[in-house]
Amino acid sequence: MIYGPTLLFALGEGAIIPLIPVIAAKLGADVATAALVASALVIGQLAGNLPAGWAVARLGERITMAIAGTIAIVGAVAMALAPSLGVFALSVLLIGFCAAAFGLARHSFMTTRVPLAYRARALSLLGGTFRLGMFVGPFVAAALLAIFGDERAAMWFFAACLVATISLVLFGPDPEAEFAAPPRLALPSNDVEDTGEVVTGSIPTMERVGVFRTMWRYRRLLSRLGLAAASLSAVRSARQVVLPLWGVSIGLDAQTIALVVGISGAIDFALFYASGQVMDRFGRLWAALPAMLLMSGGFIALAFTHDLDQSAMWFAMFAAVLGVGNGLSSGILLTLGADVAPAQNPAPFLGSWRTLTDAGGAFAPLLVSAIAALSTLAVATGAMGAIGVLGAFAFARWVPRFVPRPRSGGANE
Template sequence: MIYGPTLLFAIGEGAVIPLIPVIANRLGADVALAALVAAALVVGQLCGNIPAGWAVARFGERITMGVAGIVILGGLVGVVFAGTLAIFAAAVFLIGFCAASFALARHSFMTTRVPLHFRARALSLLGGTFRLGMFVGPFISAALLGIFGDEKASIAFFAVCQVATILLVFLGPDPEKAVAANGSDSRDDEDTGEPVTGAIPTVERVGVFRTMWRFRAVLARLGLAAASLSAVRSARQVVLPLWGVSLGLDASTIAVVVGVSGAIDFALFYASGQVMDRFGRLWAALPAMVLMGAGFLALSFTHDLDSSAMWFAMFAAVLGVGNGLSSGILLTLGADLAPADEPAAFLGSWRTLTDAGGAIAPVMISALTALVSLSGAVAAMGVVAALGAFGFVRWVPRYVPRSRS
């Protein structure tokens, strides 16, 4: 019940993500505009973080995730029947908006309940559920395209995953109640059995924007480095399908290449958690940024080569390795930096900032593709990765406790 709903959602989403630029292109978008439509998914998630945090605090994980799953079904109906690019983009935005509920609910839950000595591994496993979706989803999509020859089959598969998620959330045991009943929340004070005298201490609830101001120093420094990592990750999801489209590859081939990249990514997720728990957070963040930056820069020079398809597949694999090494790092850093008494408001701020990086990247790629070229946009993401690597080296030792940095 902790990982299952997120896993089902990720597999369905992974089957559809590689097809978003393809469908947008069929509806009349050029490469630059297709990148902008693909960005609607990340922008939707960015806009959904604060409402999702409020909903989780007000109604609990179960209701929030279940309602979000139902709304996503409506978004998938819009994707299937979209006759114009604007309606298609709005449906993609709605799916991203509701996707924030799945990520934020589990992040907050595990920040307050997972013991510190294996926090990174637990959160890397949570990140691994998304990577499993990016691994399995595109292969399922490629198989469905081969059998039915229509993108609607992959969208229907996402809908089936959502129905299963809704049933699991509403009919399965509630982990919030189960953990509380077992008394396994590591932050709860021990009940001594003595009568309580005097006022019961309470924690003042602080809004997201006040929390941003209170923690502005760490958010403006380490938060921006984290946002650059999120931007590079988001760029990978957009660049690979777009690069395949610009090379003239068919949807099935693009889905396979993206799936192989996701397989490599997925294979490394638990290793990332082991590295962070044993050696520190920087040992996962820095190699990931260096690899992805080098992969983007190298890929940008291969578009017009005779063997461009081979280089596309090879550097997609390199990007998969880099992304896999960073599995769970943003979740873990957010949990490390969050105040122990009330982490939700800080995590809302942290996720808003990191998701902003992920939302800006596709827009940046779209703008640079229109102004310069797709190759120029990809090279720019390599530069962003290099700057982010410098930020992690500079700020992780300062803000993360030495035993964890």
Template sequence: MVYLPTILFSMGEGAVLPLIPVIAANMGADVAAAALVASALVVGQLCGNLPAGWAVARIGERFTMVIAGVISMIAVAGMAFAPVIAVFAASVFLLGFCAAAFGLARHAFMTTRVPLAFRARALSLLGGSFRLGVFVGPFVTAGLLLLFGTEQAAIWFFMACLVVMVVLVLFGPDPEKTHAPLPSSSPLVEDSGEAVSGSIPTVERVGIFRTMWRFRGVLGRLGLAAASLSAVRSARQVVLPLWGVSLGLDAQTIALVVGVSGAIDFALFYASGQVMDRFGRLWAAMPAMVLMGAGFLVLSLTHDGEAAVLWFGMLAAVLGVGNGLSSGILLTLGADVAPKQDPAPFLGSWRTLTDAGGAAAPLIVSGVTAIASLSVAAALMGAVGLLGALGFIRWIPRFSPRQGPPA
């Protein structure tokens, strides 16, 4: 009930993602417009985090997921029946908005209910569930295209995933009831059976913007380091295909290199949680950032060399290792520093900041490539990665992850 709805949602989303620019092009969009439509998903997710934090704090994780699932069905229907490109783009934006609500609901649930002793492993599994869906989804799309010969089949597959997910969340056992929130570290008032005079302590619910202001320190320091990690991750997905194109490789070779990098990334998602729980958050965050930062910097120096293709394959694998080691880090760090009794508003702010880093990276790569070159863009993202590593060294909270009961 915790991981299966996540897999269903991300599998349907992963099946549709590769087809968004294709469908937009079929509706008459040029390359730039098709890229803009595809980016509407990221923009929608960025815009949806703060409202999602408000919704989870007010109505709970379960009903937020149900509402997000129902609205996602409307968005998917809009994608299937869109008469013009504007309606299709609006549907993609709405889908990203709902994806933010779905992801934050699960993040808040795990934050309040998973003990510290194995929090990183649990959240790495949550991140791995998203990665599994995005990894498997394109293969499902390929099979559906082969079977039905139309992109609409993948859209209706997403609709089926959403229906099953909503039914599962709505009528299945409610994890919010079967798993009580962990006790807060703050002193609790015990029931002694005596009459109580004066006011009864209650949990203060703080709004989104007050939460952002109250935690501006951690958001402005650790949050920026986390945003740099999100930016480097996102840049990897853009730079590697473009690098293959700039080397003159065919689509099959590029897909193979990117696929191997993605497979390495997916294979390491649980190892990241093990490292964070056993040795501390820094020992996963810092190697991941150093590997990806150094990988981009070295890649930027190899474009015109004799072994450029070999370097491309090797460094794509290095970036995959770095990205795999970072699985679950953003979720775990957000859970670590969030207020324990009402984490949703803070997590909405945290995820907005990290998603902003991921959304900005492709724009930075595109702009720097247009002004200078792809090599300069890769070097810039490498510098961002190394600066982010320094930020993690300075600002990651120091505590023993072995507190609490053993896993």
């Protein structure tokens, strides 16, 4: 009931993502317009985080997920039946908006229900569940294409996944009722405002604060640790853009590029739980800092290999390095957001947190394109490595220093 809905949603979304540009092109879009339509998914998710924070705080995780799933079904059906490019693009935007609500609802649930002693492992597993769906989804889409010969079959598959998701959420056991929220550790920080509210037992007496007031209250934390998290999201997103472009620029064929990118993704997926183990046992920084240094170092080193004789070998090697770094960062953004979120009403804060991280992911491909257009792809790749180095310094400065005790669930400063 906790991981199943996330897997179903990610599986359906992973099936439609590779086909969005294909269907857009069939509806009359050129290459640039098709790319813009595909980016509507990210734009919708970015725009949906703040409203999702409001909805989760007011309606609860379960109702928010049910509403988001229902609206997403409308979007999936509209994508399958879209008569024009404009309707199709708006449907993609709507799916992204609902994905934000769905993701934030589950993030908020895990933040309030999972004990601190194994929070990172639980959230890394949540991130791994999403990655599994996104990894398997394209293969499902390929199978549907082979069977039906129509790209829109994947849209109907997504709608079926959404129906199953809503059924689980509404008619299955309610995790919110079964799992009481454990006592939360208050991290000492000058960034978090102490309201002085008294909590008796497990019943909060804390004021429910709106999204924008929460953003203002935690502006210092969001402008420091939040920007560090955004830099990690940017480096992750740049990896997905740079690797295929790099393979094309050094003259590799499509099959070789797909193989290298696929191996990098497999390494990434294989390490998702290791990240949670490291964070729970040794602290968040022990996963965040190596991940950032590996990815930034991989980008910087790759930038110097474009014209070498063995450029294909270096490409494969540093793609694997980026996969290791990305795998070690699995669940970090979810875990750090949960660590610093307000104990009693985390949803508005998490909406702001996820907006920052999604903005970093959305900004990176645009930055890579702009720098590559003005200079070269190698310079753009090195620039992303430099952003990673700055992000590593920011993590080293702002990540809260504590190590949970597995037995007691407490923490050491």
